[in-house]
Amino acid sequence: MRISTVTMFDQSVASMNRQQSDFLKVGQQIASGRRVVNPSDDPQAASRAVGVSQAKAVTQQFADARVSARNSLAQGESVLNSVSDGITSAKTLLVQAASDTLSDVDRQSVASELRGIYESLIGQANATDGNGRYLFGGYKDDSPPFARTTGVGISGANYVGDESIREQRIDASRLMPVADNGKTIFQSVPSGAGYVARAEKESAGNISIGTQSGYVRNEGSVTFTGPSRVDPDNAHFGKPFELEFATNVDGDPIFSVSAIEADGTRTPIVTDEAYESGKSVSFGGVSITLEGTPVDGDQLQLRPANHEDANQDVFKSLKDAIDLLELDQEGADENRAHFRNTINTVMRELDNSLDNVLTVRASMGARLNELDVVDAVSTNRMTNYEKTLSDLVDLDYSEAIAEYSLRQVGLQAAQKAFVDVKGLSLFNYL
Known part of the structure; x- marks a missing residue:
């Protein structure tokens, strides 16, 4: 069978192009570190890799959400730590004020200290996070959750925030409360x-x-x-x-x-x-x-x-105590009885308020611990995703280098064969 010179040239060029294409493909794999550079390299692996990559992205989004949730809970827990210290200080001052050795002037001095604690607690209740949102206002961010009211003695405080509890999704199956509302903290008492x-x-x-x-x-x-x-x-x-x-x-x-x-x-x-x-x-x-x-x-x-008719408001308890200490308590037995009864009541209410604040704070601490657990699970999940993705698309360098050398030899052989075929012409002998 006779083979034309054009056919030999075409086959030689096609062979070199094919060898060069295979050689460049292996070079791209080595340069990128990936076995699947294009979906056509392994359609099934490429498809599975897309799904794994999406799962990784979602997991990372939840990880970012947990950072935000941890910041909110940590700030809230820090504020409640200050609130519990303030209530404890107020109770200490009331124990001091209940002493029969104090005069009206001494009690008014204690009232001044209580007023400072009261103002501090109002400020803590209206605290904001780093983004300007009120920590204890629920989903209402346009105004402080506790508004001043006017009345006898010092001004009171009414909760005007949202009674919802701000939540954030920290995992596919967990919607976590990240900030309790002010009514739950400052105007409630624990059950029992x-x-x-x-x-x-x-x-x-x-x-x-x-x-x-x-x-x-x-x-x-x-x-x-x-x-x-x-x-x-x-x-x-x-x-x-x-x-x-x-x-x-x-x-x-x-x-x-x-x-x-x-x-x-x-x-x-x-x-x-x-x-x-x-x-x-x-x-x-x-x-x-x-x-x-x-x-x-x-x-x-x-x-x-x-009970709905009982006072559960820590600000009202402090206001009652301050108003009482600024009155004239000396004189008749009934005046002293009124003083002792009110102090007794306020102390019990402050005990309940402190227990409630500590309960909410403990709940925040438990949620912070839960975030650590979810982070650990998420880290393991990300590790599994990375391994699966690596098995699907990453390159085995030892195998790729061997393939690279083989393709290089094949390209050189095709080039050498083309040179030899090109020289097979009778005109070279004339």
Whole structure:
């Protein structure tokens, strides 16, 4: 069979082009470090690699979200640490103010220190993060969550923020709260906080430290200690109680206790029991110690700390204490009783507020620990993705270098063959 010169040239050039193409392909693989440079190199591996790369990108996005969540939680936890220190300092000052050795001037000095703590807590409650968002305002960022109110004594504070809890997705299956709202922190108490009692006095020289449900009359000199929980299984435990003093036919003091039902009706549980100063009395699963001399018609209210009519606002508790310490407490026994009762109530409320702040802070700490766990899982996941992606598209350098040498020899052989074929012409012998 005769082969034309053109055919030999075409086959030689095609062979060199093919060898050169294979040689360049191996060179590109070595230069890029990837076995699959183009999808056509291995369509199946390229397709799987796209899916793995997308999974890596999503995992990285969640990692970035956890950084943001950790910053928010760390800032919130730091602020709550300062808040708990402030409440603890306020309690210490109230213990100091309750001493009988202090004069009105001394108590007013304590009130000035409490005012500083109050202002500091307001500032902490309206703290912002590094992006200008309020830490405890929920999703409302256009104004401080706690707004000043006017009233007797120092101004109060109302929560005007969003009652939602800001959340952030930190993983495909986890939506984490990253900032608690101010109402949950500063105007709530933990469950199971027990009872809080209030007995208040109203006269020309004093203001009534108000309750959520109205005025409680207490014109005598009765003081209380407690209340404390004695029987949580009692049928009336968990209901508000109202204790009222009266006198019997002999003029001796007696008292009655009613449980306030959800519809506002009163169920008598103690009726016309003789009152004895310094004696502890129990009713409805709680116990309270009463001292002093009551006046006919005086009242005492006991409510669960988390009841809707009980004060759960740490700012109101501090405001009540400051207003009280700035009043004239010297003089009649009833003035001193009013002072001690209010201090007792405020101390119990501050205890509950501190417990609530510490509970929220512990929750933030638990969420920070959870972020560490999720980070560790995410790191392992990213490692697996990297390994899978490497198995799919990365280059085996030892195999590639051997292939590179082979393709180089093949290209050289094709070039040498072309040179030899080109020389096969009869004209070279004429």
